[in-house]
Amino acid sequence: MDVLSDVVAVTRRGRPRSAHVRWHAPWGQEFASVPGSAGFQVILQGSCWLLAPDAEPVQLGTGDVVFLPHGRGHTLADSPEPPVTAPACGPDELPLSETRDSDTHVSDSVDRSGDGGPVTVVLCGAYQLDPARTHPLLLTLPDLIHLPAQEGRHPELSSAVSLLAAELENPRLGTDAAVPVLLDALLLYILRIWFDEVSSQVNPTGWAAALNDPPVTAALHAIHRDPAQPWTVAKLAAESGLSRAPFARRFALLIGQPPVGYLTWWRMTVAARLLRTSDAPLRSIAAQVGYTSEFAFANAFKRTHGMAPGMYRRKT
Template sequence: MDVLSDVIAVMRSGRPRSASVHWHAPWAQRFASVPGSAGFQVVLEGTCVLRSPGTGDGHGDLELATGDVVFLPHGTGHLLADSPASATVVDADECAPVPSASPYVSDRVDPTGRGGPVTTLLCGTYQLDPSRTHPLLHGLPDLIHLPAARPGRPPELAAAVELLAAELRRPRLGTDAAVPALLDTLLLYILRIWFAEQAAAAAPGASGWAAALADPAVTAALHAMHRSPDAPWTVERLAAEAGLSRAPFARRFAALVGRPPLAYLTWWRMTLAERLLRTTDAPLRTVAEQVGYGTEFAFSAAFKRVHGSAPGGYRRAARR
């Protein structure tokens, strides 16, 4: 897997959730902070404003138009309203649910029944495992705004939104399979677009994951590690994947990623091992082989250095 796909697959836990919400102005809806999650808001119809913490006086309100996408990678609490002047606030869980047979689909309506202009929102939440948070996501801002009107915005984001909205509007055969796949697709498109925009705007010599994913040499090494974490990687072998000599590659990787190549590889292997121990009954020897350790003893020693407990004890504690 490529690094972005791998990161999302490993961090995800539980089921993604999505809902469409219909409001008639005037309205204001509060979304509480949800640690260990990431969420998005898409304006399907109408307009609204978003107020995040610290902008309660109305300054810094973000105006959203039809087609705009907002991503909150750290589950930050926020308020949506038809205008900054709206004062009556309804919590998200107070909206009246419309029954659905699908565990992924929840259609909700404005409980006040006022007859002003309509705004339709598409909301979603991804449950993330904070113990496996990748530094790629650590560095994201609290809020990412992708306006529909921005020149050059890739059309696949709008296509994913429309497909997801269609499944929520009219659940049918296959919806339970389509919705989680579309939620993952939407998340990938959001992150892909944001990283591409950051890389394009970065000054020469910039560091961080946006710059790392835009660097062909570093990306080649990252893909190699994620594709085959069990391979006997050395700095020399990774440098060969990157098409560079050893010393320049090691300096470049550490400058952009924030840690040396083998330190990143060890961290990623232990992250994968933690997931395998939590979610499978594979013998420790098998887990060791899958994350690149020739013996159970070597794997146990490495795992204990990172997590502070032996793999067997970690597995037992995680399942209590």
């Protein structure tokens, strides 16, 4: 599995949620600030404004995609000075139909009638992330990513949006299975486009540079592909095609921590997910993340998470 796919798979928790909402002007909807979540808004028809604290209003048009990777609070409205017509909602309280079970649904299509003014159709969605294990790649993202619609650009993103909108507007057999997959694809396309655009700038830094640096990327792929391997700096350097010292410097410069530090962090992140999502015995999980001793694994896990693996499993 490549690094970006792996990051999304491991750090996302639960099922993503979405709503296909039709608003009639005048309207305004506040979205609460929720740390540990990531939200998106896609304008399918019409136009609106995105308003966020301490930021200039952003006008959005048909086809625009907005991604808020840190759960920043914001408002969507038909004008830059909106009448907010609904209370603030969080990821578990998207403007969905009141007839759906809020604990089980992942999608809905809603008509929010106003005074019969111009119509704006928005695809709203949210992903729940693990705030304790947010990947450093995601931490480097800005509060708001705006991908304006441009004809001929980002065809894969446009296709994912179209498929998702069709499933939400006209649910059919299989929609409940299709929507979460399409939401994950949408998230990956947004992140891919962002990192491609940032890496194309002059002298990119951090993860944008790391994901386009062949030696560092080779080492990252090795770690993510097989965290159980007994990796050393020398072995990872060999994967990268560099000698040990230049590789270690390059990795630390771009990733922000030494190779072995990142390896341990990733192993513990994978272990935490396995503890949450499986009934595998501790010795099996220890082996899957590179520990031959259950005792050594438990000590490493406790240093990272502040509690023993068994207690972590019971609490989560």
